[in-house]
Amino acid sequence: xxxxxxxxxxxxxxxxxxxxxxxxxxxxxxxxxxxxxxxxxxxxxxxxxxxxxxxxxxxxxxxxxxxxxxxxxxxxxxxxxxxxxxxxxxxxxxxxxxxxxxxxxxxxxxxxxxxxxxxxxxxxxxxxxxxxxxxxxxxxxxxxxxxxxxxxxxxxxxxxxxxxxxxxxxxxxxxxxxxxxxxxxxxxxxxxxxxxxxxxxxxxxxxxxxxxxxxxxxxxxxxxxxxxxxxxxxxxxxxxxxxxxxxxxxxxxxxxxxxxxxxxxxxxxxxxxxxxxxxxxxxxxxxxxxxxxxxxxxxxxxxxxxxxxxxxxxxxxxxxxxxxxxxxxxxxxxxxxxxxxxxxxxxxxxxxxxxxxxxxxxxxxxxxxxxxxxxxxxxxxxxxxxxxx
Numbered sequence: 150x151x152x153x154x155x156x157x158x159x160x161x162x163x164x165x166x167x168x169x170x171x172x173x174x175x176x177x178x179x180x181x182x183x184x185x186x187x188x189x190x191x192x193x194x195x196x197x198x199x200x201x202x203x204x205x206x207x208x209x210x211x212x213x214x215x216x217x218x219x220x221x222x223x224x225x226x227x228x229x230x231x232x233x234x235x236x237x238x239x240x241x242x243x244x245x246x247x248x249x250x251x252x253x254x255x256x257x258x259x260x261x262x263x264x265x266x267x268x269x270x271x272x273x274x275x276x277x278x279x280x281x282x283x284x285x286x287x288x289x290x291x292x293x294x295x296x297x298x299x300x301x302x303x304x305x306x307x308x309x310x311x312x313x314x315x316x317x318x319x320x321x322x323x324x325x326x327x328x329x330x331x332x333x334x335x336x337x338x339x340x341x342x343x344x345x346x347x348x349x350x351x352x353x354x355x356x357x358x359x360x361x362x363x364x365x366x367x368x369x370x371x372x373x374x375x376x377x378x379x380x381x382x383x384x385x386x387x388x389x390x391x392x393x394x395x396x397x398x399x400x401x402x403x404x405x406x407x408x409x410x411x412x413x414x415x416x417x418x419x420x421x422x423x424x425x426x427x428x429x430x431x432x433x434x435x436x437x438x439x440x441x442x443x444x445x446x447x448x449x450x451x452x453x454x455x456x457x458x459x460x461x462x463x464x465x466x467x468x469x470x471x472x473x474x475x476x477x478x479x480x481x482x483x484x485x486x487x488x489x490x491x492x493x494x495x496x497x498x499x500x501x502x503x504x505x506x507x508x509x510x511x512x513x514x515x516x517x518x519x520x521x522x523x524x525x526x527x528x529x530x531x532x533x534x535x536x537x538x
Contacts, residue, residue, distance in 0.1 A: 181332075181373060184339035185346060186256035247509060248288030248528070250274070253308035253341055253348040261287055261305065261506070273307040276535040280399050282475050283535050284312050287505035288528040291513045293485060294521030300326030301483050301526040302389075304334040306341065309352040311397040313341065314528045316409045318390040318483040320457070325387035329374050329459055333391045336370030352397065359395060360468045363404035367391050367458070367466050371406075374459040388459030392425060392481050396530055401479060403469040407457050408432070408484050411469075414496050416476030421496035424469055428456035452484060477532045482512075485525035489516045505529045 170179035171194050173187035180188055187194060249258040250273060257268035262285065264275055276283040284307075292299040300319035306312065317333040319326030340362070341348055347362070354362070370391060378384045390407025401424075403411055408427040415422070426432070431451045434440040445451060456465065473479075478499045486495070494515065499508045508529045516525045 181335055181339040181369075183346070183369070184335070185343040186338075188335050188338060191256050191258075247506060248290070248303045248305050250286070251304070251306045251338065251342070253306045253313070253351070254343065256338065256342045263307075272309050274312065275310045277310050277398055278535065281535050282399065282532050284310070284396060284530055285505050285533060286312060286314065286528065286530045287509045288314065288526075289509040289513055290524065290526040291517060291521070293524050294517050296524055298324075298327060299524045300330055301485070301524040302327075302330035302334045303526055303528060304337055305528065306338070308348050311351055311395065312530060313337065313393065313395050314479075314481050314530060315391065315393045316481045316483055316526050316528060317392075317458075318407065318409050318485070318524070318526070319387070320389060320454075321384070321387035321459070325378075325384045326389070328377070328384065329387045329389035332373050332377065333367070333370040333389055333458065336373055337366050337393060340366040340369060351395075356400070356402065356470060359397070359402050360404070360470065363393055363395060363402060364466050364468060367393060367404045367406060368464060371458040371464045372462055375462050378459060386459075388454075388457040390454070390483070391458055394479065394481055394530075396473070396479065396532075399473045399532075401469075401471050401473055403467075403471075405467040405469065406464065407454055408452065410480075410482055410484070410487060412480040412482075412492070412495060413471060413473075414478040414480060414499050415474070416478065416500060417474065419496065419500060421492045423492065424471060426467065429454050452488075473532050475532055475534050478508075479530040479532075480527065481529075482527040483523075483525060485521075485523035486512060486516050486527050488523055489519040489521070499529055503531070503533075505531050 171182055171184055172179050173192055175192045176190040178187055178189040184194060247261055250261045250263055251258060252266035252271055252273060254271035255269040257266055259267055263273050265272055274284050288303045288305050290299060290301050290303050302317045304315035315334060315337055317330035319330035340346060378387050390409040392409040392411050393404045394411055395402045403424060405425045408429045410423055411425045413422045413424055430453050431445045431448045435442055435445045480495055480499060498511045502508055509527050512527050513525055
Protein backbone atom coordinates (compact mmCIF):
# COMPACT_ATOMS: atom_id res chain seq x y z
CA UNK A 150 0.00 0.00 0.00
CA UNK A 151 1.38 3.42 -0.94
CA UNK A 152 2.23 5.72 1.93
CA UNK A 153 -0.07 8.67 2.33
CA UNK A 154 1.40 11.85 0.84
CA UNK A 155 2.01 14.77 3.14
CA UNK A 156 0.30 18.04 2.29
CA UNK A 157 3.57 19.49 1.01
CA UNK A 158 4.30 16.43 -1.12
CA UNK A 159 0.81 16.47 -2.58
CA UNK A 160 1.19 20.14 -3.35
CA UNK A 161 4.47 19.57 -5.14
CA UNK A 162 3.07 16.65 -7.14
CA UNK A 163 0.03 18.68 -8.20
CA UNK A 164 2.26 21.57 -9.26
CA UNK A 165 4.47 19.27 -11.33
CA UNK A 166 1.59 17.43 -12.98
CA UNK A 167 -0.52 20.49 -13.75
CA UNK A 168 2.34 22.97 -14.12
CA UNK A 169 0.34 25.34 -11.93
CA UNK A 170 1.31 27.72 -9.17
CA UNK A 171 2.58 26.57 -5.77
CA UNK A 172 0.41 27.90 -2.97
CA UNK A 173 2.28 28.91 0.16
CA UNK A 174 0.93 27.01 3.21
CA UNK A 175 1.57 30.04 5.41
CA UNK A 176 0.13 33.00 3.47
CA UNK A 177 -1.68 31.24 0.55
CA UNK A 178 0.28 33.22 -2.04
CA UNK A 179 0.35 31.48 -5.43
CA UNK A 180 4.01 31.18 -6.40
CA UNK A 181 5.44 30.07 -9.72
CA UNK A 182 5.77 26.28 -9.95
CA UNK A 183 9.58 26.31 -9.79
CA UNK A 184 9.75 28.54 -6.69
CA UNK A 185 11.63 27.22 -3.66
CA UNK A 186 10.72 30.11 -1.34
CA UNK A 187 7.45 32.03 -1.12
CA UNK A 188 7.77 35.35 -2.92
CA UNK A 189 5.56 37.12 -0.35
CA UNK A 190 6.51 35.76 3.09
CA UNK A 191 9.81 33.95 2.37
CA UNK A 192 8.61 30.62 3.78
CA UNK A 193 10.42 27.69 2.23
CA UNK A 194 7.73 25.91 0.21
CA UNK A 195 9.17 22.49 1.03
CA UNK A 196 8.92 23.09 4.78
CA UNK A 197 6.76 20.70 6.76
CA UNK A 198 3.15 21.91 6.89
CA UNK A 199 1.69 23.44 10.02
CA UNK A 200 -1.24 21.28 11.18
CA UNK A 201 -3.86 21.45 13.90
CA UNK A 202 -4.57 18.60 16.27
CA UNK A 203 -2.41 15.84 17.70
CA UNK A 204 -2.65 13.17 14.99
CA UNK A 205 0.76 12.45 13.56
CA UNK A 206 2.48 14.86 15.93
CA UNK A 207 5.35 12.49 16.65
CA UNK A 208 6.29 11.98 13.01
CA UNK A 209 5.97 15.71 12.32
CA UNK A 210 8.32 16.53 15.20
CA UNK A 211 10.83 13.94 14.04
CA UNK A 212 10.66 15.30 10.52
CA UNK A 213 11.08 18.85 11.78
CA UNK A 214 14.14 17.86 13.79
CA UNK A 215 15.66 16.19 10.73
CA UNK A 216 15.02 19.35 8.75
CA UNK A 217 16.70 21.51 11.41
CA UNK A 218 19.77 19.26 11.48
CA UNK A 219 20.09 19.55 7.71
CA UNK A 220 20.11 23.34 7.76
CA UNK A 221 23.52 24.81 7.06
CA UNK A 222 23.10 27.40 9.78
CA UNK A 223 21.62 27.52 13.26
CA UNK A 224 17.97 28.46 13.52
CA UNK A 225 18.66 29.61 17.04
CA UNK A 226 21.73 31.73 16.42
CA UNK A 227 21.65 34.46 19.11
CA UNK A 228 20.29 37.72 17.77
CA UNK A 229 19.46 36.38 14.29
CA UNK A 230 15.72 37.00 14.55
CA UNK A 231 16.26 40.47 15.95
CA UNK A 232 18.69 41.36 13.16
CA UNK A 233 16.22 40.11 10.55
CA UNK A 234 13.42 42.13 12.12
CA UNK A 235 15.55 45.28 12.12
CA UNK A 236 16.63 44.76 8.51
CA UNK A 237 13.06 44.25 7.32
CA UNK A 238 11.85 47.28 9.26
CA UNK A 239 14.39 49.39 7.39
CA UNK A 240 13.79 48.19 3.85
CA UNK A 241 10.09 47.41 3.60
CA UNK A 242 8.04 50.50 4.58
CA UNK A 243 7.35 52.57 1.46
CA UNK A 244 10.65 51.54 -0.10
CA UNK A 245 12.33 54.37 1.83
CA UNK A 246 15.83 53.02 1.29
CA UNK A 247 15.19 51.95 -2.26
CA UNK A 248 14.82 48.41 -3.51
CA UNK A 249 16.02 45.82 -0.96
CA UNK A 250 18.79 43.40 -1.85
CA UNK A 251 17.46 39.83 -1.91
CA UNK A 252 19.72 36.96 -0.92
CA UNK A 253 19.95 34.37 -3.70
CA UNK A 254 20.61 31.65 -1.15
CA UNK A 255 17.49 32.03 1.00
CA UNK A 256 15.36 34.81 -0.52
CA UNK A 257 15.57 37.16 2.46
CA UNK A 258 15.44 40.95 2.07
CA UNK A 259 18.61 42.79 3.09
CA UNK A 260 19.77 46.38 3.05
CA UNK A 261 21.10 47.40 -0.39
CA UNK A 262 24.71 47.53 0.85
CA UNK A 263 24.67 44.23 2.75
CA UNK A 264 27.86 42.18 2.58
CA UNK A 265 26.22 39.13 4.19
CA UNK A 266 22.62 37.96 4.47
CA UNK A 267 20.95 38.80 7.76
CA UNK A 268 19.14 35.44 7.69
CA UNK A 269 21.56 32.78 6.44
CA UNK A 270 24.87 34.71 6.52
CA UNK A 271 25.54 33.92 2.86
CA UNK A 272 28.09 36.30 1.28
CA UNK A 273 26.35 38.96 -0.81
CA UNK A 274 28.22 42.08 -1.97
CA UNK A 275 31.67 40.95 -0.90
CA UNK A 276 34.84 42.33 -2.55
CA UNK A 277 36.31 40.45 -5.49
CA UNK A 278 39.96 40.22 -4.51
CA UNK A 279 41.00 38.59 -7.81
CA UNK A 280 39.85 41.60 -9.84
CA UNK A 281 40.30 44.18 -7.08
CA UNK A 282 36.73 45.44 -7.40
CA UNK A 283 33.55 45.45 -5.35
CA UNK A 284 29.96 46.22 -6.26
CA UNK A 285 27.78 48.90 -4.74
CA UNK A 286 24.23 49.34 -5.96
CA UNK A 287 20.89 51.02 -5.51
CA UNK A 288 17.47 50.60 -7.09
CA UNK A 289 14.46 52.88 -6.88
CA UNK A 290 11.05 53.34 -8.49
CA UNK A 291 8.52 56.18 -8.57
CA UNK A 292 4.96 56.40 -9.83
CA UNK A 293 5.84 59.73 -11.44
CA UNK A 294 3.71 62.87 -11.56
CA UNK A 295 0.88 61.79 -13.87
CA UNK A 296 0.05 58.09 -13.46
CA UNK A 297 -2.13 56.78 -10.63
CA UNK A 298 -0.50 53.33 -10.54
CA UNK A 299 3.06 52.11 -10.81
CA UNK A 300 3.33 49.37 -13.44
CA UNK A 301 7.12 49.09 -13.08
CA UNK A 302 8.79 46.40 -10.99
CA UNK A 303 12.39 46.07 -9.82
CA UNK A 304 14.52 43.24 -8.53
CA UNK A 305 17.96 43.18 -6.91
CA UNK A 306 19.65 39.95 -5.85
CA UNK A 307 23.18 38.99 -4.80
CA UNK A 308 25.32 36.00 -3.84
CA UNK A 309 29.08 35.47 -3.59
CA UNK A 310 29.94 38.97 -4.79
CA UNK A 311 27.81 38.86 -7.95
CA UNK A 312 24.58 40.75 -8.48
CA UNK A 313 21.39 40.38 -10.51
CA UNK A 314 19.46 43.51 -11.45
CA UNK A 315 16.06 43.61 -13.17
CA UNK A 316 13.79 46.35 -14.48
CA UNK A 317 10.37 45.40 -15.88
CA UNK A 318 7.90 47.96 -17.26
CA UNK A 319 4.37 46.56 -17.46
CA UNK A 320 1.64 47.49 -19.92
CA UNK A 321 -1.97 46.62 -20.66
CA UNK A 322 -3.82 48.71 -18.09
CA UNK A 323 -2.93 49.44 -14.47
CA UNK A 324 -3.78 46.09 -12.87
CA UNK A 325 -2.58 44.02 -15.82
CA UNK A 326 0.63 45.99 -16.23
CA UNK A 327 1.46 45.74 -12.54
CA UNK A 328 0.87 42.00 -12.57
CA UNK A 329 2.89 41.40 -15.73
CA UNK A 330 5.97 43.19 -14.43
CA UNK A 331 5.64 41.52 -11.02
CA UNK A 332 5.51 38.10 -12.66
CA UNK A 333 8.91 38.78 -14.24
CA UNK A 334 10.42 39.55 -10.83
CA UNK A 335 8.87 36.38 -9.43
CA UNK A 336 10.17 34.29 -12.32
CA UNK A 337 13.74 35.50 -11.86
CA UNK A 338 13.57 34.92 -8.12
CA UNK A 339 12.07 31.46 -8.61
CA UNK A 340 14.68 30.49 -11.19
CA UNK A 341 17.75 31.63 -9.26
CA UNK A 342 17.03 31.54 -5.52
CA UNK A 343 18.44 28.62 -3.47
CA UNK A 344 21.07 25.98 -4.07
CA UNK A 345 18.37 23.80 -5.64
CA UNK A 346 18.16 26.40 -8.41
CA UNK A 347 21.95 26.62 -8.74
CA UNK A 348 22.59 29.89 -6.90
CA UNK A 349 25.78 28.39 -5.47
CA UNK A 350 27.07 27.69 -9.00
CA UNK A 351 26.65 31.16 -10.50
CA UNK A 352 30.17 32.19 -9.52
CA UNK A 353 31.74 29.34 -11.51
CA UNK A 354 29.40 28.75 -14.47
CA UNK A 355 30.79 29.38 -17.94
CA UNK A 356 29.72 32.58 -19.67
CA UNK A 357 27.61 30.60 -22.14
CA UNK A 358 25.73 28.88 -19.32
CA UNK A 359 25.24 32.16 -17.49
CA UNK A 360 23.64 33.67 -20.58
CA UNK A 361 21.47 30.57 -20.92
CA UNK A 362 20.33 30.94 -17.31
CA UNK A 363 19.31 34.55 -17.96
CA UNK A 364 17.59 33.60 -21.21
CA UNK A 365 15.65 30.76 -19.57
CA UNK A 366 14.50 32.96 -16.69
CA UNK A 367 13.05 35.57 -19.07
CA UNK A 368 11.57 32.84 -21.27
CA UNK A 369 9.84 31.29 -18.23
CA UNK A 370 8.53 34.71 -17.22
CA UNK A 371 7.14 35.27 -20.70
CA UNK A 372 5.32 31.94 -20.71
CA UNK A 373 3.87 32.72 -17.29
CA UNK A 374 2.54 36.09 -18.49
CA UNK A 375 1.09 34.50 -21.64
CA UNK A 376 -0.60 31.76 -19.62
CA UNK A 377 -2.00 34.21 -17.06
CA UNK A 378 -3.56 36.29 -19.85
CA UNK A 379 -4.97 33.15 -21.50
CA UNK A 380 -6.70 32.06 -18.29
CA UNK A 381 -8.05 35.50 -17.35
CA UNK A 382 -9.92 37.52 -19.97
CA UNK A 383 -9.42 40.71 -17.95
CA UNK A 384 -5.67 40.31 -18.44
CA UNK A 385 -5.75 39.95 -22.24
CA UNK A 386 -3.16 42.22 -23.80
CA UNK A 387 -1.00 42.38 -20.68
CA UNK A 388 2.71 42.57 -21.32
CA UNK A 389 5.98 43.89 -19.99
CA UNK A 390 9.53 44.74 -20.86
CA UNK A 391 12.41 43.01 -19.10
CA UNK A 392 16.06 44.00 -18.83
CA UNK A 393 18.00 41.58 -16.64
CA UNK A 394 21.70 42.05 -15.90
CA UNK A 395 24.11 39.82 -14.04
CA UNK A 396 27.43 41.33 -12.95
CA UNK A 397 30.21 38.88 -12.11
CA UNK A 398 33.86 39.87 -11.66
CA UNK A 399 34.62 42.33 -14.47
CA UNK A 400 31.84 41.17 -16.81
CA UNK A 401 28.18 42.01 -17.25
CA UNK A 402 25.69 39.62 -18.88
CA UNK A 403 22.33 40.89 -20.12
CA UNK A 404 19.01 39.41 -21.28
CA UNK A 405 16.71 42.02 -22.77
CA UNK A 406 13.25 42.47 -24.33
CA UNK A 407 11.41 45.76 -24.89
CA UNK A 408 12.43 49.39 -24.49
CA UNK A 409 13.81 49.48 -20.98
CA UNK A 410 17.53 50.09 -21.26
CA UNK A 411 20.95 49.18 -19.92
CA UNK A 412 23.68 51.79 -20.16
CA UNK A 413 27.39 51.50 -19.47
CA UNK A 414 28.99 54.69 -18.18
CA UNK A 415 32.78 54.73 -18.51
CA UNK A 416 34.30 56.70 -15.65
CA UNK A 417 37.70 56.89 -17.37
CA UNK A 418 36.68 58.70 -20.56
CA UNK A 419 33.34 59.90 -19.11
CA UNK A 420 31.22 58.48 -21.92
CA UNK A 421 27.90 56.65 -21.90
CA UNK A 422 26.91 53.77 -24.19
CA UNK A 423 23.51 52.16 -24.61
CA UNK A 424 24.18 48.41 -24.57
CA UNK A 425 20.62 47.25 -25.27
CA UNK A 426 18.47 48.02 -28.31
CA UNK A 427 14.90 49.33 -28.05
CA UNK A 428 12.33 46.95 -29.53
CA UNK A 429 10.04 49.79 -30.60
CA UNK A 430 8.64 50.67 -34.02
CA UNK A 431 10.15 54.13 -33.84
CA UNK A 432 13.61 52.76 -33.09
CA UNK A 433 13.25 50.44 -36.09
CA UNK A 434 12.55 53.53 -38.22
CA UNK A 435 15.68 55.18 -36.82
CA UNK A 436 17.76 52.09 -37.59
CA UNK A 437 16.45 52.05 -41.17
CA UNK A 438 17.20 55.75 -41.66
CA UNK A 439 13.59 56.94 -41.87
CA UNK A 440 13.76 58.96 -38.65
CA UNK A 441 16.49 60.82 -36.82
CA UNK A 442 17.10 60.16 -33.14
CA UNK A 443 15.73 63.62 -32.32
CA UNK A 444 12.55 62.98 -34.33
CA UNK A 445 12.12 59.62 -32.62
CA UNK A 446 12.35 61.24 -29.20
CA UNK A 447 9.10 63.15 -29.73
CA UNK A 448 7.29 60.75 -32.06
CA UNK A 449 3.69 60.00 -30.93
CA UNK A 450 4.27 56.25 -31.39
CA UNK A 451 7.60 56.32 -29.64
CA UNK A 452 6.62 53.71 -27.07
CA UNK A 453 4.78 51.21 -29.26
CA UNK A 454 6.71 47.94 -29.02
CA UNK A 455 7.09 45.22 -31.59
CA UNK A 456 8.58 42.85 -29.03
CA UNK A 457 7.56 42.38 -25.39
CA UNK A 458 6.86 39.64 -22.88
CA UNK A 459 3.27 38.43 -23.12
CA UNK A 460 2.85 38.69 -26.89
CA UNK A 461 3.36 34.98 -27.63
CA UNK A 462 4.91 31.88 -26.07
CA UNK A 463 7.79 32.08 -28.55
CA UNK A 464 9.90 35.10 -27.72
CA UNK A 465 13.21 36.28 -29.11
CA UNK A 466 15.47 37.48 -26.30
CA UNK A 467 18.53 39.65 -26.91
CA UNK A 468 21.67 38.54 -25.08
CA UNK A 469 24.75 40.68 -24.44
CA UNK A 470 28.03 40.44 -22.57
CA UNK A 471 30.51 43.20 -21.93
CA UNK A 472 33.83 43.71 -20.14
CA UNK A 473 33.90 46.22 -17.29
CA UNK A 474 36.61 48.31 -15.65
CA UNK A 475 37.02 49.63 -12.14
CA UNK A 476 35.05 52.86 -11.91
CA UNK A 477 32.41 51.90 -14.48
CA UNK A 478 28.74 52.50 -13.73
CA UNK A 479 25.86 50.39 -15.02
CA UNK A 480 22.41 51.96 -15.31
CA UNK A 481 19.27 49.86 -15.89
CA UNK A 482 16.10 51.91 -16.34
CA UNK A 483 12.56 52.01 -17.65
CA UNK A 484 11.56 54.35 -20.47
CA UNK A 485 9.98 56.68 -17.93
CA UNK A 486 13.51 57.87 -17.22
CA UNK A 487 14.71 58.21 -20.81
CA UNK A 488 11.50 60.00 -21.82
CA UNK A 489 12.75 63.04 -19.88
CA UNK A 490 16.52 62.58 -19.53
CA UNK A 491 19.02 62.47 -22.34
CA UNK A 492 21.98 60.12 -22.21
CA UNK A 493 24.31 62.96 -21.21
CA UNK A 494 22.04 63.79 -18.25
CA UNK A 495 22.24 60.22 -17.00
CA UNK A 496 26.03 60.12 -17.36
CA UNK A 497 26.49 63.45 -15.58
CA UNK A 498 24.42 62.37 -12.58
CA UNK A 499 26.03 58.97 -12.03
CA UNK A 500 29.55 60.36 -12.50
CA UNK A 501 29.22 63.31 -10.14
CA UNK A 502 28.63 61.14 -7.06
CA UNK A 503 30.32 58.06 -5.64
CA UNK A 504 27.11 57.09 -3.85
CA UNK A 505 24.69 54.93 -5.89
CA UNK A 506 21.81 55.83 -3.57
CA UNK A 507 22.32 59.52 -4.29
CA UNK A 508 22.47 58.73 -8.00
CA UNK A 509 19.10 56.95 -8.06
CA UNK A 510 17.49 59.70 -5.98
CA UNK A 511 18.87 62.41 -8.27
CA UNK A 512 17.86 60.59 -11.46
CA UNK A 513 14.27 60.14 -10.32
CA UNK A 514 14.03 63.65 -8.87
CA UNK A 515 15.18 65.24 -12.14
CA UNK A 516 12.83 63.03 -14.16
CA UNK A 517 9.86 64.10 -12.05
CA UNK A 518 10.94 67.75 -12.18
CA UNK A 519 10.79 67.54 -15.97
CA UNK A 520 7.25 66.22 -15.97
CA UNK A 521 7.26 62.65 -14.66
CA UNK A 522 4.78 61.60 -17.34
CA UNK A 523 5.36 57.88 -16.76
CA UNK A 524 6.43 55.55 -13.99
CA UNK A 525 10.18 55.74 -13.60
CA UNK A 526 12.51 53.03 -12.32
CA UNK A 527 16.29 52.91 -12.22
CA UNK A 528 19.06 50.70 -10.86
CA UNK A 529 22.68 51.81 -10.74
CA UNK A 530 25.64 49.55 -10.05
CA UNK A 531 29.09 50.95 -9.30
CA UNK A 532 32.28 48.92 -9.77
CA UNK A 533 34.69 50.33 -7.24
CA UNK A 534 38.25 49.58 -6.29
CA UNK A 535 38.41 47.29 -3.25
CA UNK A 536 38.58 49.42 -0.12
CA UNK A 537 37.26 52.55 -1.82
CA UNK A 538 33.75 52.43 -0.35
